[in-house]
Amino acid sequence: MDTIEKFNSYVMQSYGRYPLVMENGYGRQCTDEKNMKYIDFGSGIGTNSLGFCDSDWADAVCSQVRKLQHNSNYYYTAVQADFAEKLCRETGYQSVFFCNSGAEANECAIKAARKYSFDKYGKNRHNIITLTNSFHGRTMATLSATGQDVFHNYFFPFLDGFINVQTNDCNDLREKIDDSVCAIMIEYIQGEGGVNTLSQEFVDEIYRICAEKDILVIADEIQTGIGRTGKLLAGEYYGKKADITSLAKGIAGGIPMGACLFGEKVKNVFTAGTHGSTFGGNPIACAGGNAVLDKIMSDGFLDDVNRKAEHFRKRLEKSPEVVSVSGIGLMIGIELKNKKASDVAAKAIEKGLLVLTAKSKVRLLPPLNIEMSEIDSGLDILIDILEG
Ligand SMILES: Cc1ncc(COP(=O)(O)O)c(C=O)c1O
Known part of the structure; x- marks a missing residue:
């Protein structure tokens, strides 16, 4: 039995899931069992605030586990x-x-x-x-x-x-x-x-x-x-x-x-x-x-979050397929002109990007420590899908 079959046989089916088996993650990227890489614009619904396995966080957690x-x-x-x-x-x-x-x-x-x-x-x-x-x-x-x-x-x-x-x-x-x-x-x-x-x-x-x-x-x-x-x-x-x-x-x-x-x-x-x-x-x-x-709370961290948020918003607002961008900071809702949010999220997975949806919007909750180059790589994929 493969993972998805086993999962669906034994885990209560209370979620609609994408056919994607996540294996590991580092920074703002994760890898599935077939070794396909994904840029993460969802952080496990706003939870992996420092991305995957941030080394200071992992050290703190692991040393506590041993204590x-x-x-x-x-x-x-x-x-x-x-x-x-x-x-x-x-x-x-x-x-x-x-x-x-x-x-x-x-x-x-x-x-x-x-x-x-x-x-x-x-x-x-x-x-x-x-x-x-x-x-x-x-x-x-x-x-x-x-x-x-x-x-x-x-x-x-x-x-x-x-x-x-x-x-x-x-x-x-x-x-x-x-x-x-x-x-x-x-x-x-x-x-x-x-x-x-x-x-x-x-x-x-x-x-x-x-x-x-x-x-x-x-x-x-x-x-x-x-x-x-x-x-x-x-x-x-x-x-x-x-x-x-x-x-x-x-x-x-x-x-x-x-x-x-x-x-x-x-x-x-x-x-x-x-x-x-x-x-x-x-x-x-x-x-x-x-x-x-x-x-x-370290110096400049939240200023960086705001700078990154502005960059996200500026690039998204330029797209003719985007009606509006809502939210504050790195909590981003994208109202779409023609595409359906759920189709965009599914297509994004095929192209190596994880995004969320909220009602009819595409929703982004990227890790707070995402880097500008990662934002741009992810947005290239997303905007390509929206305008494709
Ligand atoms: C605003 C808000 N309140 C409460 C919850 C419930 O949190 P949990 O799923 O951890 O119980 C959520 C989860 O999405 C939320 O967004």
Whole structure:
């Protein structure tokens, strides 16, 4: 049996996969089992933030593997303390809860918001406003939070307590706010929803209402966070800091990890026994996280991300087959004139390039340390496909 046959026989078929068996990767390139090379413009959906097997990251992870691979949260580790301190210092948050994925980070954010409100105001102030076209994960609570009907199938009953507001519609927001609301949860740039950026006016109105009514802002920065947009957090572009920010994807450079950051109001919201995760704050993941954060915060790194992003955008915008380029930094959505995004992604694989899609757009989430020459080689392929 070859790998694809074996895979399809034994692994639950819950994904549509391309017929490509990945074998190894180095830098921004990976190789399949037939030794074909691919330039990576997807980073495993924004997760391999430093590309494949970055040597500083690999050294940090491997040395931790040889030292202490897991520790229950009954005890302390220096590596978790170091990462927590660094993350809080760089983002300006007061405390962090570590978990293992984006959906779990959002579950944590939802629980924290409800507990904050319960502790202060009692029952019946538990509703969370989420936006149409959002995506917050695949667990029952995060699916319920996700503002897309296409995700509200099969698994009934979904959870109560989520109210959808039209994205970028201040009137709808004002109409739906009442005394039952404890939080508003947003993605500054909706990734899965099609790389759509929230307007400054809408974000300002959210923060104004939340400040006035002691409603918490939850920023889902799972896709936008940790340098993806050219700033450590995308909220910085709006001049905002949410009460709670959820992170995952690129945070540990490809090791499963999620994190929930808490600001002043909520920094002590969980007390012993109210939330937990066996693997949360795993030492290997924290070692990976330390290596990623050190690199992203090193001098000039984020300036480079912005320079590269500009180069991507300038070249793409020149193509007559591109209607518009959305997103911020290295979170790039390409609206196409004639081609179908899924056809482009499949064709790109044949030509040695990995890209993503989001709704009708081609989506690029390249490794943050991609080099200009690699950007140009990948864009030559992509633009050729679009204009071919
Ligand atoms: C904005 C956002 N939130 C949550 C998630 C869920 O993350 P995970 O797949 O790690 O559970 C994703 C994943 O794509 C995401 O983009």
